[in-house]
């Protein structure tokens with residue numbers, strides 16, 4: 001602590017010396033504007049004034065005037081280096097859309113920052129939020145489909161494209177996703193989540209090296225510009241087109257956002273807008289120690305938690321300091337800007353535990369104030385329901401904070417799905433993890449999954465086979481929550497840990513030997529899995545209880561699990577046999593409100609009809625199979 005304070009004061013000294021030396025030079029130099037963030041805003045917005053960050057040169061002593069009707073600038077503050085100006089713009093409710101140049105004047109001249117009042121997007125059919133009625137699908141745009149080869153190796157960022165290298169750009173883009181909305185629709189997908197589309201660095205990333213070589217930030221999680229789309233993926237207008245086309249097709253779009261860190265090459269790293277914009281500096285920062293459990297420890301002091309909250313991810317990703325009010329405000333406005341520009345329906349938020357909970361609370365309140373239906377899906381990558389549930393909104397934690405985060409990925413269930421259906425371990429553990437549902441303010445809205453871009457593919461798990469994959473999919477699509485499918489799992493794609501789990505979708509790229517987006521391009525195994533997922537999505541759409549029903553456990557043993565989903569007077573009974581041999585067993589169906597004499601009919605066509613007698617169902621399920629019964 002002492003050492004750190006010493007370093008801070010010496011760096012301040014260094015800054016003021018520099019300023020002193022620089023001011024003689026600056027005295028002759030006119031101001032310059034390099035970037036305006038946000039570059040536009042809306043009249044009648046819940047955030048008013050909007051705080052604009054202008055990056056430039058020679059801004060010291062600058063005054064600012066906003067030109068045009070219905071806008072007024074106030075509270076300008078310039079950093080010591082004269083490289084950033086913060087200014088509040090008050091926008092009149094009735095201000096007409098159009099340009100509003102911001103003129104910065106110093107004793108050496110003036111410069112114009114382009115700013116605009118924009119027309120808001122019509123709300124109908126946008127900003128919808130997702131619910132358990134949806135089936136989500138995760139796409140890593142670079143790896144799904146290349147719909148525009150002209151952006152494969154863009155002139156501004158040459159040399160990052162190489163399909164033979166697993167950590168280079170492969171050419172997939174927004175156009176490629178647009179070209180396959182029909183495919184997604186035919187599978188039964190109603191919402192897509194894209195990994196981040198922010199501009200990432202235009203050269204090789206030497207800060208992260210694997211096998212002795214630099215990589216690229218094709219994955220999108222290393223933003224160097226929070227106000228633009230990476231040129232490999234497309235443009236702002238292409239993204240708008242994709243969102244609009246998806247909406248027309250009845251598919252919602254969920255944006256992946258990152259508020260914890262920037263990429264290592266963000267210009268802020270060498271020239272931060274405020275001295276406390278980041279937690280520490282490139283030369284002097286803490287490394288994240290991943291001890292997220294300390295966050296739910298009521299006995300922990302801040303010094304125990306500090307490395308989690310302030311440490312730099314993998315020691316290379318500059319950690320944004322949300323306790324700096326300017327940083328917090330920048331991030332909140334950026335979120336609202338993307339929503340307003342694109343009409344996204346929801347946000348998937350990265351690395352939730354590593355950011356102070358008080359920030360999430362303010363951030364979610366700002367989102368809901370403007371877009372009440374937009375919801376937030378948080379990533380808390382942990383198998384412990386006590387930790388994950390601590391971050392779900394709807395109640396205050398022991399720290400007095402309600403994060404307001406609507407839903408979280410059900411990582412605890414994910415680990416047990418893998419354990420039971422890939423590794424063949426006890427299915428009882430799946431039921432046991434669902435027994436922790438009481439910890440969540442709203443377990444019915446958790447997001448369930450069996451794979452994603454941060455873990456090895458299901459099919460590459462030791463012991464995995466197609467039967468296990470299909471059982472996992474059956475559970476995910478019939479148990480409580482909103483399911484998210486990982487691209488390619490519907491055709492049983494394989495792949496080990498990152499980046500092998502992000503292989504190109506076959507048929508998405510020029511010269512591919514086959515096109516697995518079409519039936520003719522899928523082999524029999526792939527087609528079988530595809531049809532299974534399609535069938536499950538269809539049943540989910542058709543049967544309200546599978547989406548909205550209360551989850552009621554009916555039978556749990558080592559390798560068998562039966563549960564009902566009950567909604568009003570409608571019941572669906574799901575019976576899973578994870579064993580290598582057929583199973584015959586009996587359980588009461590009274591808790592599922594099913595009466596004597598009823599006939600249960602399996603919608604997957606695996607098991608025979610069951611006549612309910614003595615308030616019980618006697619079921620016979622083949623080895624490694626499942627049945628989804630409805631009352632005939």
Ligand SMILES: [Ca+2]
Pocket residue numbers: 146147148149150151152171172173232
């Ligand atoms: Ca491309």
Ligand SMILES: [Ca+2]
Pocket residue numbers: 157199200201202230231232
């Ligand atoms: Ca780039």
Ligand SMILES: [Ca+2]
Pocket residue numbers: 260308309310311319320354355
């Ligand atoms: Ca952090």
